[in-house]
Amino acid sequence: MIQGISIYEILTVTTLLFFIGVYGFLTRKNLITMLLSIELILNASAINFVVINKYLFPDALQGVYFSIFIIAVAAAEAALAIAIIINLYKLITSVEVEDTEIMKY
Amino acid sequence: MERVLFYILALIMIVFAVKAVSSRKMLRSVIYLLFVLMGIAGIYFLVDYTFLAAIQLAVYAGGVIVLIIFSVLLVHHIELRLDVASKRSQILAGVLSVVGAGLTLFTIWTYKFNPVENYNAIDVATIGKGLLSYGDGGFILPFEVISVLLVAVMIGAIVIAKGKRLEQ
């Protein structure tokens, strides 16, 4: 744990990061920038796992493992998302959200 | 010393996170995100999980961000400025985010955590053994599942990105 820093402060920082990511996801109009917001959200939650592990259950390692898995899944998700975005760009030459509304009613 | 370091990191992360979701140049957004991710790696260092910090730097800073930068360069003219969302949706999303953050913070600050004092670092070997252990607290099964997932994602990414044009 970090000397002089309580768990509340760290969790506050991660909460802010998380909701900044949510805000970005809701307002960005480009698929890649939305993807960035998702990375932000994922990382904020990954820190939570690690910090709670460290501060509350220092003898266990589950938080660390979960963070590793989150990183792996996030990498996988980023790879797939980018594959889809590139394919979409090949199809409609655009990565704007407005152009990808064909699934509506 | 560590406390000052944490505040600096926290400031960097929050400022660059805000910049990352509000910048109108896409490539800059990505770079700002890179700073946030590196700040997160700094947090990992501070809590003595050096292995995790290394993964964070290698996978995110080295892998994901590079991938995203490539794709940005592929599908986007970097000199273009991004559209901003309408005022209405910005306000709605902002209110929602503030309320959500408020709720979460309220919950966190009203909850009584019981931290355990410790400063011991964990070496990589322990993490590796835990990942490969069959016994109690072993993570061999999720580990294998993740490896299968990564293979599947690799194949899927190739197939999807290869794609077909509409007229074909």
Next chain:
Amino acid sequence: MDFTYTILIPLIPLAVFLLLGFNYVKIKPAVSGWIGSAGLFSSFVLSYYTAYKYFFEVGKVDGVYQQFVHKWRWMSFTDTLQIDMGVMIDQISVMMLVVVSTISFMAHLYSRGYMKGDPGYTRFFAFLSLFTFSMMGLVLATNLFQIYIFWELVGVSSFLLIGFYYTKPSAVAAAKKAFIVTRFADLGFLIGILIMGYYAGTFDFLTLNDIDGPVISNWASTSFMGLSVFTLALMLIFMGGAGKSAMFPLHIWLPDAMEGPTPVSALIHAATMVVAGVFLVARLFPMYFFVEDGYALNLVMWVGAISSLFAAIIALTQNDIKRVLAFSTMSQIGYMMLALGVSGYDGHDGLGYMASMFHLFTHAMFKALLFLGAGSVIHAVHSNYLKDMGGLRKYMPITSITFLIAALSISGFPGFAGFFSKDEILVAAFEHNKIIYVITVIVAGLTAFYMFRLYFGIFWGKDKKYEHAPHESPMSMTIPMMFLAFMSIATGYIHFSEYVTADRMPFEAHLNYPLAAIAVSVGLLGIILAYVFYKKPTNLPDKVSSSFGNLYKWAYDKFYIDEIYMFVTKEIIFKRISAPFAWFDRHIVDGAMNLIGNSTVSASKEIKGMQSGKVQDYAFAFVAGVVILAMIFIYNWII
């Protein structure tokens, strides 16, 4: 004696029907004619064999004719209410077998000539076989339900055969009319059967007709509106019979049914199907007689009498020879009905029953012959109307002679079959009810007149010049006619009272000479009048008809019964009853359903905007939901 083999009699025509029907395209016309006739011939032989066996060898035990029943369970509803399928061999079913197989065989032979070159030749024979199967099944039925099934089957085959020339609108209309009118009557029949099944607990003829049995002895146990339920059931059943037998006022389909090919008219609409109603009443005769002291039987009698007089009057005025014969058929069936109506049960009292069956038998022969003769004439001159005919005896001697024999027979000329059967009916009517007797005598005179009007009009009268000289029909047509002419004389000499009686015991019936003399003289009067009017072309008929004035016109227009039906159905039922119902259905019932559908559609139109396809909208809704849920939970914790 085992009569199980009689099941083959209907099944052979069924097999022929299936064979011809399924291979309708492949079989050559000449072959199909032979197949049909051969199938019928085997049924014909089996029927005669059965009749011989039954009447002369095994049927009579101790002076009483037995009833042989072979049946198989088909459906069982309750312990007492079951439906069987089977054959019932007794006096009237055997007699009907003989009638149906004879006429049907003759009609098949005749059709081979008459229908030659018709594109629907194979189809025609298939339908004829279907009809024969149904009719045989009807007469052999062991219970009311079985008879109802075959009843509808003959209705269908009649429909198919009337509408045989389906490209002719009038034939299609006639087929529909026949089907709808008889179906309407069969509604009554079905209700009657259901009432009978409910209260008697059985459909079986043997149980129903058992004069000491539970049904007849308990007829008074249940009553409805002042009548026994059994009387009501019998009256409803008679409604079905009246529809099939073209009794007034359900007769309107029969004249139109003459649109069918002439052999069909001879087979179905003269000799077999139209007497199904008579057969039905005869089949249930003990019930009709004993239940409520013959209340329902009185209805039969009056309907028969009115129909016979009514039809005879109309027949005087018609110009289409087949329609004259159709009304004549109706009149003669009315005779049979009234004979059943005046009949008693025991011994000599059952004269009316026997006379009715006798007349059914002889009438089948000479009326079929009349139709075949008319068909032969129509074949020669290509017209149905009297005005296109005249002097044909020189061209068609065989037709002329056979037609004369049939006409004499139906007019009751001494020595011919009709004379004997009609005499029995007159005697039975005389003994029972004088008013009915007077009607029968009048009808006898009218019958003689219109028959000879037809005969003289066709074969004598004006010497018409024909564009193509008419010629005698081919052998395939004249041979059945000659056979039937022989039967029209010979069947009269059968002592029917020894074979077919109400109480199944033979009795002695004698000619009643005074009554016979009256009938014969009235008949002769009719013939002489016809001779005077129509032997030579004169203007006498016109004068007489104009002196009758409106009455002639009414009779010519069949007393406007068709128009009354049209009025009732179109103006009253369709406009006053059905139209409001249709309106209700269309606007209220459908409207309610449409309202539900439309409101669903409009509601979804309103809310489909939420399904915007924008991922951020969904995400917003999701996060907002999470936040709201979190607020609710936190609020609960704090309290």
